[in-house]
Amino acid sequence: MASWKTITRRSFIVLGAAVVGGAAFGAYKVAEVPANPLTPAPGSTPLNPWVIINADGITVIAPRAEMGQGISTTLAALVAEELDVDWEQVRVLHGPPAQAYYNAGFVERMSNEPDYQLSLRENSHNAILAAVPKIFSLQMTGGSTGAIGGFVQMRLAGAGAREALKAAAAKRLGVLPDTLKTEGGKVIGEQTFTYAELAEEAATMVPEDVPLRDPSTWRYIGKTMPRLDMVGKCTGTETFGIDITLPGMKFATVRMNPKRGGAMTSFDPAAALSMPGVDQVVGLGNGIAVIANNTWTAMQAAQLVDVQWGDADYLVDTAAMMTRIEAAFATEPDSRLRDDGEVEAELAKGDRIEAEYRIPFLAHASMEPLNATAWVKPDGAVEVWCGNQAPIMTRDAIASSLRIGSDKVRLHTPVMGGGFGGRTDPVPAVLAARIAAAMPDTPVKLTYSREEDMTQDFYRPAAIARLSGRVENGKATALWGRTAAPSASRNALSRLVGFAPPGPDRATVEGGFDQPYGLPHYRYDGHVADLTVPLGFWRSVGNSMNAFFLESFIDELAHAAKADPLTFRLDLMRDTHGPSATLLETVRDMSDWDSLKRPGFGRGVAYCYSFGTPVAQVLEVQDTPAGIKLTRAWIACDPGLAMDPGIIEAQMTGAVVYGLSAAVQGAITFADQSVVEQNFTNYEPLRMHTTPGFEVKVLQNNGAFGHIGGVGEPGTPPAAPALANALYDLTGTRARSLPLNQLFEFAT
Amino acid sequence: MSFTLSVNGARRQVDLPGDVPLLWALRDGLAMTGTKFGCGVAACGACTVLIDGEAVRSCQVPLADAGGEITTIEGLGQPGALAPLQEAWVKHQVAQCGYCQSGQIMQAASLLAQIPDPTDQDIDDAMQGNLCRCGTYPRIRAAIHEAATMMKAG
Numbered sequence: 001m002a003s004w005k006t007i008t009r010r011s012f013i014v015l016g017a018a019v020v021g022g023a024a025f026g027a028y029k030v031a032e033v034p035a036n037p038l039t040p041a042p043g044s045t046p047l048n049p050w051v052i053i054n055a056d057g058i059t060v061i062a063p064r065a066e067m068g069q070g071i072s073t074t075l076a077a078l079v080a081e082e083l084d085v086d087w088e089q090v091r092v093l094h095g096p097p098a099q100a101y102y103n104a105g106f107v108e109r110m111s112n113e114p115d116y117q118l119s120l121r122e123n124s125h126n127a128i129l130a131a132v133p134k135i136f137s138l139q140m141t142g143g144s145t146g147a148i149g150g151f152v153q154m155r156l157a158g159a160g161a162r163e164a165l166k167a168a169a170a171k172r173l174g175v176l177p178d179t180l181k182t183e184g185g186k187v188i189g190e191q192t193f194t195y196a197e198l199a200e201e202a203a204t205m206v207p208e209d210v211p212l213r214d215p216s217t218w219r220y221i222g223k224t225m226p227r228l229d230m231v232g233k234c235t236g237t238e239t240f241g242i243d244i245t246l247p248g249m250k251f252a253t254v255r256m257n258p259k260r261g262g263a264m265t266s267f268d269p270a271a272a273l274s275m276p277g278v279d280q281v282v283g284l285g286n287g288i289a290v291i292a293n294n295t296w297t298a299m300q301a302a303q304l305v306d307v308q309w310g311d312a313d314y315l316v317d318t319a320a321m322m323t324r325i326e327a328a329f330a331t332e333p334d335s336r337l338r339d340d341g342e343v344e345a346e347l348a349k350g351d352r353i354e355a356e357y358r359i360p361f362l363a364h365a366s367m368e369p370l371n372a373t374a375w376v377k378p379d380g381a382v383e384v385w386c387g388n389q390a391p392i393m394t395r396d397a398i399a400s401s402l403r404i405g406s407d408k409v410r411l412h413t414p415v416m417g418g419g420f421g422g423r424t425d426p427v428p429a430v431l432a433a434r435i436a437a438a439m440p441d442t443p444v445k446l447t448y449s450r451e452e453d454m455t456q457d458f459y460r461p462a463a464i465a466r467l468s469g470r471v472e473n474g475k476a477t478a479l480w481g482r483t484a485a486p487s488a489s490r491n492a493l494s495r496l497v498g499f500a501p502p503g504p505d506r507a508t509v510e511g512g513f514d515q516p517y518g519l520p521h522y523r524y525d526g527h528v529a530d531l532t533v534p535l536g537f538w539r540s541v542g543n544s545m546n547a548f549f550l551e552s553f554i555d556e557l558a559h560a561a562k563a564d565p566l567t568f569r570l571d572l573m574r575d576t577h578g579p580s581a582t583l584l585e586t587v588r589d590m591s592d593w594d595s596l597k598r599p600g601f602g603r604g605v606a607y608c609y610s611f612g613t614p615v616a617q618v619l620e621v622q623d624t625p626a627g628i629k630l631t632r633a634w635i636a637c638d639p640g641l642a643m644d645p646g647i648i649e650a651q652m653t654g655a656v657v658y659g660l661s662a663a664v665q666g667a668i669t670f671a672d673q674s675v676v677e678q679n680f681t682n683y684e685p686l687r688m689h690t691t692p693g694f695e696v697k698v699l700q701n702n703g704a705f706g707h708i709g710g711v712g713e714p715g716t717p718p719a720a721p722a723l724a725n726a727l728y729d730l731t732g733t734r735a736r737s738l739p740l741n742q743l744f745e746f747a748t
Numbered sequence: 749m750s751f752t753l754s755v756n757g758a759r760r761q762v763d764l765p766g767d768v769p770l771l772w773a774l775r776d777g778l779a780m781t782g783t784k785f786g787c788g789v790a791a792c793g794a795c796t797v798l799i800d801g802e803a804v805r806s807c808q809v810p811l812a813d814a815g816g817e818i819t820t821i822e823g824l825g826q827p828g829a830l831a832p833l834q835e836a837w838v839k840h841q842v843a844q845c846g847y848c849q850s851g852q853i854m855q856a857a858s859l860l861a862q863i864p865d866p867t868d869q870d871i872d873d874a875m876q877g878n879l880c881r882c883g884t885y886p887r888i889r890a891a892i893h894e895a896a897t898m899m900k901a902g
Contacts, residue, residue, distance in 0.1 A: 067845055068843075068844035068845025068846065068847075068882050069844070070844065224841075226838070226841065227841055227843070229843070229846065230837075230838050230841060230842075230843055231827050231830070231834075231838055232827070232846075233843035233845075233846025233849050234830070234834045234837040234838055234842070234843060234846075234849060234853065235782070235821065235822070235824075235825060235826055235827050235830070235834060236781070236782020236783070236820065236821030236822050236850045237782065237822075237826075237827055238846055239781070240781075240784075240846075240847060242781075242784070242785065243775075243781035245779045245781060251776055276765055277764070277765065293764070293776075294764055294768055294772050294773075294776040294777065295772055295775070295776055295785070296768050296769055296771075296772040296776075297765070297768065299788070365881060366845070366847075366881055367784070367786055367792070367794060367845065367847040367848045367879065367880070367881050367882075368784070368786075368845070368847045369785065369786070415845075415846075416845065417784070417845045417846070417847025417848075418845040418847060418881050418882060419845075420881070447785065449788060450786065450787045450788055450789070646841055650841070650844055650882075650884070650887070651844075653883055653886060654844055654882045654883035654884065655883070656883065657882075657883025657885065658881065658882075658883060661881075661883075679787055679788075679789055679791055680786075680787050680789075680791040680792050680879060681789065681791050685879055685880075685881055686883070686885075687875075687876045687877075687878075687879065687885075688871065688872055688875040688876050688878070688885045688888065688889070689872035689873075689875075689876045691883065691885045691886070693886065694886050
């Protein structure tokens with residue numbers, strides 16, 4: 001194993017070459033540096049960490065985890081594009097924890113500059129920063145970075161494999177590799193070889209030159225590909241983490257202290273142990289686990305354990321927490337990432353418009369409850385299956401909790417039934433390993449009840465924002481936004497990696513400070529509230545908070561200026577970000593915005609630039625005798641290069657449904673330090689009949705060619721403000737607090 | 749206790765107590781994991797199976813009462829031999845995370861058995877108990893219409 005110093009030095013030297021030369025070769029060398037973590041099965045040959053050649057096709061090892069966002073299909077398409085295999089020959093698996101699968105895309109998330117300016121930045125700057133995720137072995141799925149990080153890495157993996165296969169064939173034929181071509185999983189020259197025939201030899205080849213295909217010849221990139229996981233998911237044959245089945249397996253569940261972080265003072269397992277089918281009750285320090293011969297019995301028995309809980313170290317209920325958040329306004333701002341012009345002088349001119357907004361905590365509530373399966377082997381090693389967004393971190397957390405070396409942990413990452421940011425924490429994997437340790441050499445599957453999943457989540461923070469602005473002659477002249485919230489990133493990073501990076505907390509203000517509104521006087525402050533409730537990353541993170549604040553307030557300014565809210569935004573954006581202005585024009589045309597408003601209907605517009613992708617939305621609502629209905633939604637997005645338009649459309653639609661579900665009726669509240677909402681009965685998403693119809697347009701104007709924005713998250717932020725603005729249009733009532741069903745009666 | 753179930757046309761023996769819900773008998777007792785656990789309280793529809801052709805929430809049916817003909821997602825069709833509903837699901841690329849889709853498809857199967865050519869209102873009525881956190885509802889609706897057309901054409 002190379003020392004820290006060596007890895008660092010080598011990475012930077014290689015990167016330097018890549019940047020200076022600008023050639024794919026250097027970049028391939030970067031990709032090549034990590035050791036290949038794959039151990040070949042009989043009849044299959046790994047050519048590099050991302051490509052295995054089998055007799056009947058290829059298996060792409062995806063460095064990012066599939067939780068529904070379609071990334072495994074897109075990453076496989078990038079490999080297949082370069083490797084010249086037919087789509088029917090392609091399969092995809094998730095890779096083991098390994099440095100090779102670091103996520104270069106995270107570099108895009110390591111800056112406090114607005115994204116719309118980032119996309120204009122020199123690529124070489126990014127290339128150097130790209131070493132950071134690698135050095136830190138950041139094998140993480142999140143931040144809408146999968147396609148960004150994979151775009152070069154996966155194509156090089158495919159091209160590298162292709163050139164190695166050609167080199168092997170060339171050696172056999174005694175010709176130069178560039179006289180050969182590849183097609184349909186074969187190398188074609190005077191003689192034709194299947195990849196499988198050449199694989200073993202190719203695995204020893206180090207190709208000197210790895211050219212990437214010219215974009216004009218792409219067959220897969222830019223097309224809607226049939227998802228590789230679709231048939232499995234429509235036939236019940238896909239294996240989610242919760243479906244792992246092993247010989248002699250036992251079934252467990254947990255009941256953890258609902259006062260999060262509090263201890264367990266005592267527990268009496270007698271009643272639980274008397275239930276037929278129960279094997280063991282395991283004390284976990286801050287909760288208990290029951291192991292049984294089926295999951296339901298374990299869940300019933302867990303409720304029979306008589307437990308005394310200690311208190312948590314946070315405030316008692318939501319009201320007290322909101323008061324604490326409000327108190328943060330009196331503290332020095334943690335950040336002022338935007339301060340254009342002279343905002344205070346401009347606001348002092350008078351006619352100041354002011355508003356305060358409040359939003360609640362939110363849970364992830366993926367359809368697949370948290371789960372993990374662990375098997376402690378007789379030699380003390382452990383094998384764990386757990387859908388997770390960060391395999392290296394999860395593996396190391398398991399190792400440290402069992403006090404064994406990381407090399408004794410074998411972690412599998414099955415596909416996830418939803419994630420939305422909620423599978424970053426290693427807790428389920430660690431608990432499964434600890435529970436399995438109580439039953440050596442027996443696989444134990446831990447399944448959370450829905451109630452445990454919802455009350456043991458890491459929540460989107462509640463927040464309060466105060467915005468001031470001024471309009472003159474129908475235009476906005478100034479905007480000062482202040483957001484007060486506990487920091488999700490500091491809270492989560494302290495828990496996950498033991499420290500929170502210094503500097504301004506971007507997540508508190510993203511979606512507010514970084515929007516391309518050309519206001520002459522524009523300031524945005526973040527105030528971090530001192531609150532230790534467990535927090536995490538919720539689809540689009542801080543953008544989900546600040547887009548509601550900013551886009552609601554921009555609407556208020558537009559109405560104060562007696563301007564059309566869409567034109568008002570367009571005027572502020574035209575000179576600062578053309579692609580975003582085009583998006584607003586696109587949703588204007590899609591929704592027939594300029595036509596006369598239909599009686600009984602309301603329409604709202606909202607916009608947010610997040611994760612490299614600007615998104616504009618128009619939402620329509622209708623007043624019906626049964627309550628207000630969400631009727632139609634129009635979405636226009638611009639990720640730059642749209643790698644798979646079908647998947648992007650699905651992500652945009654889904655992200656809006658996710659955002660609207662929270663906006664209409666989502667709230668996590670605390671009483672007696674415990675989360676009140678425990679199941680879909682009182683934390684309810686939108687349903688078939690309450691979801692609007694959708695039209696989506698995917699444009700490709702953003703950034704220089706090759707700019708790739710994220711697609712999993714950017715659809716969510718504009719959803720809540722578009723709806724709130726539509727409700728104002730319909731009713732004349734301005735919602736300044738979420739969820740909206742506090743103020744409006746929706747058709748259910 | 750031992751119970752004999754009729755699942756997808758085969759008789760299967762499960763050695764679990766009679767109050768264990770059918771969902772867990774299928775998943776833990778028979779290792780048939782296509783049927784999913786989502787909420788345990790009939791609030792999400794992920795565990796939907798057919799009993800004698802009718803959609804039921806298997807998390808609410810005690811094993812002792814699961815006497816009829818049970819059809820699960822595995823019995824509707826298989827990867828090489830898709831049922832029309834599954835074909836329509838694939839054609840419309842419905843699934844994202846896919847976790848709720850077994851239940852959605854079984855609910856839709858029950859709908860189409862009763863109403864071969866459903867209106868949007870019929871779909872709303874039949875499908876409103878099946879949650880999807882990925883928001884695939886628009887594609888589910890399109891796939892149900894598509895399947896209805898396919899089945900009509902034979």
